[in-house]
Amino acid sequence: MQARAPVAGLRGNYIGISPDWTVPQSADLYSDEDQAVWRLLVARQTGFARDFVCGEFLKGLESLSISEGIPDFAAVNARLEPLTGWKVVGVPGLIPDAAFYDHLAHRRFPVTVWIRGREELDYLVEPDLFHDFFGHVPLLSDPIFADFMQRYGQCAAEAGPDLDLWARLYWYTVEFGLIHTKQGLKIYGAGILSSAKEVGHAIGGDGVERLPFEATMVMRRPYQIDKLQNTYFVLDDFRQLFEAADMRIN
Template identity: 75%
Template sequence: MGAPLENLRGDYAGMASDWTVPQHCDLYSDEDQAVWRLLVQRQHALAERYACDEFLAGLEAIELGNTIPDFAAVNTRLEPLTGWRIVGVPGLIPDAAFYDHLAHRRFPVTVWIRTREEIDYLVEPDLFHDFFGHVPLLTNPVFADYMQEYGRRGVEAGPDVHLLARLYWFTVEFGLIRTEKGLKAYGAGILSSAAEVKHAIESDGVERVPFDATTAMNRPYEINRLQNTYFVLDDFRQLMDRPAMAKH
């Protein structure tokens, strides 16, 4: 195996004009693969207990395994389902580029994976967060349409883009949904974190608010701590019924 991808973290030198980079699967080291397996085993077990059925179905559809996924191979399974593809990026990218990718059914996934020392806390999203947390629900037609529409609104948002950032935070990253099996998680920030998933579903010390787009867009959030507010859907179709979002 090749050297770890730590040296590629934040390396934007080889990116294309749309901020994408090749994945280079052959460069993932044995340690990178070991970290992936550790994360998948832990979070998959938690997802089976705390995630909504749509997320679990997505994990099965993309054939999540014990090795770091090859983005090209994943796209052969994902694209026929909803028209979405994943593209490699070196890390965080500008809002304009991110929204443009979403508007064209391309989801940016970071190519590097965290170290073992960062298993429980990471400053910025890595491959595991982006892939395990986000990609499964892109197999769901309703959620997939929402993500594209969100991207389109982001392209058009102008000075109101910060409102959309809040909506993304409280839905795509930290959303909950009520189901016949009880309260479940669908947000990537919840399902990719061992601490957050238990906190979001089981903690008595948090606020769980019925989803409303206007309220979510006007609610500040904190990045570097467990959340104290979660918005709760009754159905994913609520995401597509948001007149407040259409105004921005």
């Protein structure tokens, strides 16, 4: 999740960033090892996705054609913008809340430009290129989810002292959300999709709460970032997300 200000010790090169915290991708500078890690992760998680992920995500993933190597953001934007008006922008890593939400409010999704090492395939504390892109970008091709993400950015940017509640909504939906479909319970959250362990745990793990989505409950439930989740909220339809985006918090 991007909704934290950068602090000392975070990975990523923050030298020379633009005022909006973006950086060039420099797609030609990725090493052969970077490309190999990308292909390995995409192949593995796509295999899980075919069985466990919602159809909207699969459709978006197919439209992006990312299996052969790390995607060039300019080429991705040429395909994505005509679909929903969204584009991806490069960032060095975690960026401040205000910058992140402003990007969302203007249909720009920040994607970290560095990728994890082979020794980190299963877990990272910070979001990398694979998490940000594979986990988030495919669903931005879906008109309903794309509209929600912009609305979320607008609301979070205006949240003031209620920002923690909006961070919880993001965590339990955009990062760790599940949805009922005609094919059964499916995943749409990026935090699940980019982790092999979390996929099986979310769908079939023992001792896990899978609760009906209710906006107020979601926004009042704390979360932990350093372990597999014990609680997931389940949508019936992506349109439910607008309940939260349009509510007024008391």
